[in-house]
Amino acid sequence: MFLFANATIYIGLAIAIYSLLIITFGISTKNQKLINSGKGGMIALFVCASLAMISLFYLLATSQFQYEYVNDYTSSELPIIYKLTALWAGNAGSLLLWTFFLTLYMIMIAFSRKMKGNPMVPYISAILMANGVFFFFILGFVAKPFILLDTVPLEGKGLNPMLQNPGMIIHPVTLYLGYVGLAIPFAFAMAALILKNVDDFWIKMTRRWTIIAWLFLSLGNIFGGQWAYVELGWGGYWAWDPVENASFMPWLTATAFLHSVMIQERKNMLKIWNISLIIVSYALTLFGTFLVRSGVLTSVHAFANSNLGLYFLIFMGIAVILALYVLMSRYNLLKRSAGQFNSFVSKESSFLVNNLLLVGAAFAVFWGTIFPLVSEAVRGTKVTVGLPFFNKVEAPILLSMMFVMAVCPMLAWQRSTVKNLRKNFTIPAVLAVIGMVLMVVLGIQKAWAVIGYGVIILLLITHFLEFYRGVKARRKMTKETPIVALYRLMIRNRRRYGGYIVHLGIAFITMGIIGSQNYDLQTMKTVSLGQSIDLQDYRINYERLDQKKEGINDIVYADVTVFRNGKKLGTYQPEKVFYGNWEQPSSEVAIISSLKEDLYIVLSAWEDDGKATFVVKVNPMMNWLWIGSFMIVIGALFAVWNGKYGNVTPRYTGVRKEVS
């Protein structure tokens, strides 16, 4: 097994190098046979990665502790699902997962029906294959998943209990799928440039890929946030930690890219910008990995591994320099035949503003993340910027973005006249202002909240009108019932309405963020048995402190009965779990959730006489975050779903070459 597993990695590396060389050689000599051989290599590579995955799954499932990785991350009493998912608990395994996804995507592209006979394929394959070489090199020489220990331990060290949570099963997988996914549009863009195709074929071809990568990145971040909320017991979901920022930055630039490509399609503008965005997004996925794995920044939850990050940094450097070189050498081609803005008030300009804001937001995150490094290099002291910095900077950007989002659907392409502006905006604007006044009267008086919710009201109304007008126009022609009309309207314009659903999801998330950031309440109190804690409308009666045993874990728990405005909500058990094979206990919080707010109870400490210290928080509107997240998923899936209508394969009009 040891030989076999390692063989998959090293043979994989050899195949990857061979395929890369043979494809490059095939391109330069225009020899179709060589290219085909390289494509065969791709399948072999996928087989290698799959076998390596299967081997590691097998070793983990059967608890073969003589393997370092199995020993480090699992123990025999672990439920089988966590034994398997321990594959991405550590460095080497998660890189293997990444590699596997990369090879999977690779063959999906190279053998896709739509790309058959397309001269871009060899170039794309070569670029992706270069990534493959890098990852197999890392697996073979830096982070090896299959290392035998000198002695065979009787029992493994166990999986960190914090990772034993359903959120942790999916969070890394989705994030990696997103990271890898961004390599596809990058490879297409580069291939198009090398072939001197400056049309938007590559964008149309990769749109679905980009949205899927974007969806997975969003999911990764959302699952991460939710995991932090239920598992870490600090009551928040986002802390602007370098690791979080690392996955947020490519998300922002990918979002910008998804919007600005629409201008290129319509107006043939912003070509250089789009290519730069996709280069940046791709580079940021590698840079993020560098940050997370290198230990250059103080983070509580970074992987501790120093030289792996360096390899990623070097690889990123090479990729970016080559990409920029290709971009520069095609600069004149790209500049030619660009369109013009017709008006300042138009959809195009609102897209441009949205792009600047998104990239600005990404830059701000980047700045804050690397600031300690910069200041140490310049002034000698590590100056840290924390949560307040990010909140201060990102809040206005988020707000402006919501505003652009609210206004955009009402603007026309090309040019909006004053008359149609007035027609489109009077009702939403008046309603939004009425809403803001109402909020102030009803007691919501924090400036951020009022402005924020006002803008969201505007957004909800403009989006509603967009659906309403679409249905109305359709019914005029077809005389369908409203529901049928809405359904047909949406499935015939998947991209557009999918996008609107995503916008609504973002609006809900923003509502949740504004609510939970501005109106959260927290109290920490030590109470004796029978006493109670009051917070807002809640009364928490502390009734019992006890301990129980679950498997090899000892659990200390408190029974608390919660009342809201005198009405009993039920009895809950915040616990602290002491693990049999893990020194550090962890808190299991009790969360009572409703649309309005979450009550979040943590058992922090207790004394011998039965006194216990609780942290109790009220987090308003948390559920809106999760509802919004769900809508993002629905919207993105709706947009990429293979529909009957308007789903034409874009025609390739670029350069013809002999090989494909």
Next chain:
Amino acid sequence: MKKNTIVMLGGFIIAGAIVFLLMAATPGSSGVELTMKELLATQNQHQDDYVTVEGLLIEDSIKWDADKIELKFDVKDNDGNLMHVIHNGTKPDNFSEGVITILQGAPTKKDTFVAETVKTRCPSKYEGKDMKDYDPETHKAKLDQPPKEE
């Protein structure tokens, strides 16, 4: 002027605004990361700063007042410097002799650090190392060092 140029100008204004926002937000919300030695030497200068400092916990010094929710303890560094810490909150998990504590707060009183947050860092936390082998001695070497592969 062409409209493209004007649109570009508008873009620059937005970009400028974001950069301005960055510049404005940086000093107010930043803090400094110091070693204990530096902090003790320059305490007066940093009274109003938000300081991040690391120290090794002395377990015997922990005093926990449950009713007031006040945690007092001492940390030391490898040169024998000692600092008192007050934290209005509960003990973090894994609070044992020699563990590296990451403190964030301000050194308001002489030799006393008022910590808003107390976190512990064990370099092996996410690396699946056996906590039973936890050795206070090895952690001394890691004080003020970024986590490294062992």
